[in-house]
Amino acid sequence: MEDTFSPRIAATLVHRTGEGTSAHEVADIVVALCQDTERALTPIIGPVGVGALYQHSLHLAKVAYPWIDIIPTRPATAADFSVFHTLLAQQTAETALAGGKEVLEAFFRLLVSLIGFSLSEQLLAAVWTDPAPDTSAQDVVP
Numbered sequence: 001m002e003d004t005f006s007p008r009i010a011a012t013l014v015h016r017t018g019e020g021t022s023a024h025e026v027a028d029i030v031v032a033l034c035q036d037t038e039r040a041l042t043p044i045i046g047p048v049g050v051g052a053l054y055q056h057s058l059h060l061a062k063v064a065y066p067w068i069d070i071i072p073t074r075p076a077t078a079a080d081f082s083v084f085h086t087l088l089a090q091q092t093a094e095t096a097l098a099g100g101k102e103v104l105e106a107f108f109r110l111l112v113s114l115i116g117f118s119l120s121e122q123l124l125a126a127v128w129t130d131p132a133p134d135t136s137a138q139d140v141v142p
Contacts, residue, residue, distance in 0.1 A: 005108040005120075008128045009033075009101055023096045027088035030100030031081045036127045037107065038079050044123060045115075047078035053114075054079040057106040065099040067091065 016029045038050050055072050062068045070083050088096040112120045
């Protein structure tokens with residue numbers, strides 16, 4: 001079965017970042033995607049399940065990006081993205097983007113291996129939906 005999450009992750013990250021995006025901004029974007037994923041999955045697999053998948057994803061991504069060295073001090077009770085955000089923000093923007101993409105891809109591969117592709121796709125469809133454009137700054141013509 002084709003991995004359609006990788007292109008979606010890449011497209012979402014490219015769409016949300018732009019020329020001159022700082023590493024801190026990349027960290028904000030990647031963590032926001034993690035939080036969106038957490039909100040979508042917590043009702044289904046619970047906060048402990050999301051936390052466990054997240055911790056394992058960090059462990060898998062560490063192979064390609066050794067700076068993703070987050071050793072949990074206790075078993076997962078919920079996902080905590082604060083240390084990951086800090087690590088991303090300390091990298092170059094390009095490295096942060098690549099590392100964030102690696103963690104997200106690892107997370108989705110794990111999820112698919114547990115609950116299947118179709119259900120994963122259904123549960124996470126909202127994560128990949130672009131928000132509506134902001135029209136508040138546009139002039140309204142009467």
